Amino acid sequence: MGALDGVLIERGALERLGEAARALAPGGRAFLCGDTQVMELLGARAQRALAGAGLRVCAQTFPPGEASKSLQAAARLYAWLADARAERREPLIALGGGVTGDLVGFVAATYARGVPLIQVPTTLLAQIDSSIGGKVAVDLPAGKNLVGAFYPAARVLIDPDLLASLPRAQLTADYAEVIKTAVIFDAAMFELLEASRERLDDPQLLAALVERCVRWKARVVDEDPHERGARMVLNYGHTIAHALETAAGYGAYRHGEAVAVGMVGAGRLAAACGSWTEAEARRQHALLTAVGLPDRFQGAAPERVLAAMQRDKKVQGGRVRWVLPTRIGAAQVGIELDPGLVRAVVHDLGGG
Numbered sequence: 001m002g003a004l005d006g007v008l009i010e011r012g013a014l015e016r017l018g019e020a021a022r023a024l025a026p027g028g029r030a031f032l033c034g035d036t037q038v039m040e041l042l043g044a045r046a047q048r049a050l051a052g053a054g055l056r057v058c059a060q061t062f063p064p065g066e067a068s069k070s071l072q073a074a075a076r077l078y079a080w081l082a083d084a085r086a087e088r089r090e091p092l093i094a095l096g097g098g099v100t101g102d103l104v105g106f107v108a109a110t111y112a113r114g115v116p117l118i119q120v121p122t123t124l125l126a127q128i129d130s131s132i133g134g135k136v137a138v139d140l141p142a143g144k145n146l147v148g149a150f151y152p153a154a155r156v157l158i159d160p161d162l163l164a165s166l167p168r169a170q171l172t173a174d175y176a177e178v179i180k181t182a183v184i185f186d187a188a189m190f191e192l193l194e195a196s197r198e199r200l201d202d203p204q205l206l207a208a209l210v211e212r213c214v215r216w217k218a219r220v221v222d223e224d225p226h227e228r229g230a231r232m233v234l235n236y237g238h239t240i241a242h243a244l245e246t247a248a249g250y251g252a253y254r255h256g257e258a259v260a261v262g263m264v265g266a267g268r269l270a271a272a273c274g275s276w277t278e279a280e281a282r283r284q285h286a287l288l289t290a291v292g293l294p295d296r297f298q299g300a301a302p303e304r305v306l307a308a309m310q311r312d313k314k315v316q317g318g319r320v321r322w323v324l325p326t327r328i329g330a331a332q333v334g335i336e337l338d339p340g341l342v343r344a345v346v347h348d349l350g351g352g
């Protein structure tokens with residue numbers, strides 16, 4: 001099964017939810033879940049689409065935010081499904097961002113040993129990243145995504161028009177992952193972004209970017225479905241980003257903001273070790289800042305960021321492996337760097 005199987009990317013795709021669910025629901029019932037914020041914005045439309053296809057809908061909500069990616073929240077959804085006597089051939093629909101996709105996807109993977117999952121991602125991050133590739137998970141107090149599964153959705157309906165209601169700051173943060181995709185895979189998309197920096201919320205532009213990013217992610221997932229090698233390239237910018245998120249405390253930075261700082265850092269490291277040129281590093285930096293993303297961090301001691309990086313699970317044999325661009329549109333994985341160089345760059349990102 002390919003990562004694009006069952007994926008529909010189309011403006012207005014939400015209206016197709018009824019027929020998609022109907023095809024999976026011989027019993028005529030569908031279970032719709034989302035956080036309260038998304039359900040308030042889009043729940044009625046989703047319910048109408050489902051009812052229009054003749055389905056009876058059971059709906060459930062949970063509070064917005066990462067805290068809902070928990071075993072406790074999963075247990076509440078299990079109880080809701082069990083109370084309604086949900087059966088193995090009744091689809092569960094995740095309407096929302098990455099938190100919803102991961103939580104509801106995890107419940108779909110495990111309730112009754114797996115029920116059909118339909119993802120309707122509603123953030124830019126969820127549309128281009130978390131809804132593709134089949135990874136679902138909840139967090140433990142000991143760490144993020146520690147309990148999970150590979151459980152591809154039966155259908156993913158990606159409707160770029162749903163992004164219109166996203167707060168600007170969140171859309172901006174999620175653009176870091178779009179720029180990441182361009183830097184590691186797609187020079188033409190990078191140029192498109194440079195030319196479009198004034199109209200980042202343009203629906204036609206968003207639709208084009210979502211489609212392109214999904215195709216790139218799917219291609220890598222197909223090459224490496226269980227994340228053993230090639231998929232590592234998607235971690236570009238994430239070595240420093242994850243460490244910064246840990247050191248600053250979760251919530252201090254939006255994920256995309258941390259990724260932007262991480263890309264600036266990795267870009268400088270790549271220039272310093274000759275992987276790409278100073279000019280290319282500057283071009284990446286200019287695009288990130290033009291979009292409104294940060295290029296440095298505050299509120300975390302650089303030494304704590306460095307320590308968090310050492311503890312990161314990608315450390316192999318005590319050494320951090322870097323993803324570094326070789327030019328705009330290509331990257332290499334598994335690079336080891338001089339710790340002194342890394343220290344200097346991280347201190348520089350942290351303000352000197």
Ligand SMILES: NC(=O)c1ccc[n+]([C@@H]2O[C@H](COP(=O)([O-])OP(=O)(O)OC[C@H]3O[C@@H](n4cnc5c(N)ncnc54)[C@H](O)[C@@H]3O)[C@@H](O)[C@H]2O)c1
Binds near residue numbers: 167
């Ligand atoms: N499974 C994967 O492969 C994968 C990949 C990347 C990230 N993730 C996970 O994704 C999660 C982050 O996802 P996220 O950034 O989408 O966060 P999120 O799901 O919490 O959504 C962010 C906020 O936006 C609101 N929102 C969502 N859609 C909206 C819309 N259309 N209009 C207005 N508001 C809307 C939500 O209510 C929420 O408050 C993290 O838990 C991360 O671990 C998973």
Ligand SMILES: [Zn+2]
Binds near residue numbers: 177238255259
């Ligand atoms: Zn990311």
